[in-house]
Amino acid sequence: MxxxxxxxxxxxxxxxxxxxxxSYIGIWDPLYKRFFPYLMVKITxxxxxxxxxxxxELFDKLPDFASSSGLSILEVGCGSGANFQYYPWGCKVICTDPNPNFERFLKKSxxxxxxxxxxxxxxxSGEDLSQVASGSVDAVVCTLVLCTVQDIDMVVKEALRVLRPGGAFFFIEHVVADKTTWLHFFQHVIQPAWxxxxxGCCVTRDTWKNLEKANFSELNLKHIIAPFKWSLISCHIIGYGIK
Known part of the structure; x- marks a missing residue:
């Protein structure tokens, strides 16, 4: 096999x-980054x-982590703002994304x-949130982003840095399937093109391992099968970790 x-x-x-x-000669990435936001609006x-x-259900827990001045959220890889509709009323959001071409779509959201x-x-990038002060937000949200970053551990480390004590890192991420399945086989076959x-998305990451070894005081994580028929990204992890 x-x-x-x-x-x-x-x-x-x-x-x-x-x-x-x-890609090697530097043509593909700039062109695709211009096109990608249009594609992601449809996909998201x-x-x-x-x-x-x-x-x-997940983001309904966000208000539990609000401070006395209200709920402040940092969203890593905000894209076109697909999560905004699920955020609680009156929350304050700092949006980050490595692709500046998302900004026009973000304004619409x-x-x-x-x-x-x-x-x-x-x-x-999620690995460098230096423009955000340490301990300054109540929650960090990261959905379908850790599949594309260069260094998952560094992203989580940065998330913990900007969180206040007792704040939470919320995540929804697709992950590699169980080794005994055909899905696992095809994920690895298609990855060179995917x-x-x-x-930059990778469908073969066991992201839960990075979260389990991170310095969360408490980690609430569960594996689910998303309702995507015949999809390479049906295996997900969802939850939140508390600083």
């Missing part, structure tokens, strides 16, 4: 060789249709979700 997987992976790598070359709408109930107060939009068309 390992040999078959290697052969199929090699075939996929050959098929995407032109994209690999474009479909994701919310499937995960809306799950998001609502802000206009549609007047119950949320957007403090600012910061162009930054990373280019998913803006």
């Amino acid at each position: 390992a040999l078959i997987r290697f052969v199929l992976q090699s075939v996929v790598e050959i098929l995407v060789l032109p994209v690999t070359i474009l 709408s479909a994701i919310n249709d499937k995960l809306g109930k799950i998001k609502k 802000i206009a549609q979700n007047e119950h949320v107060k957007i403090a600012r939009f910061i162009v930054a 990373r280019y068309f998913g803006d």
Whole structure:
């Protein structure tokens, strides 16, 4: 089976060789980052249709972590603002994303979700939130982002830094399937192409291990199967960790 997987992976790598070359010479990434927000607006709408109930149940816990001055949230990889509709009334949100091309779509979501107060939009990766002061927010939200970052541990470390004591890191992330399944097999086969068309997305990460070894005082994490038919990203983890 390992040999078959290697052969199929090699075939996929050959098929995407032109994209690999474009990426290597620095052409693919700038062009795709301009196109990607348009794609994600469509995708996130479909994701919310499937995960809306799950998001609502999770984010209904956000007010539990509000401080005396109200609830302040830092969203890592905010994209087009797909989570705004699930945030509680009157919360203050700092938005970060490494792709500045999302800002125009973010403004549209802000206009549609007047119950949320957007403090600012910061162009930054999750690994470097230096523009946000330590211990300054009540909650950090990260949904379908840890699949694309370069260093999961560093993102979580930065999240813990900006959280106040007792604050919480909320997450919904797709992860690699169980090793005994065909889904696990096909995730590894398609990954050489997936990373280019998913803006660096990796479907083979066991992200829960990074969260389990992080310095949370309490971690509430569960594995679920998202209602995506025939999807490579049906396996998810959801929950929150408390600083």
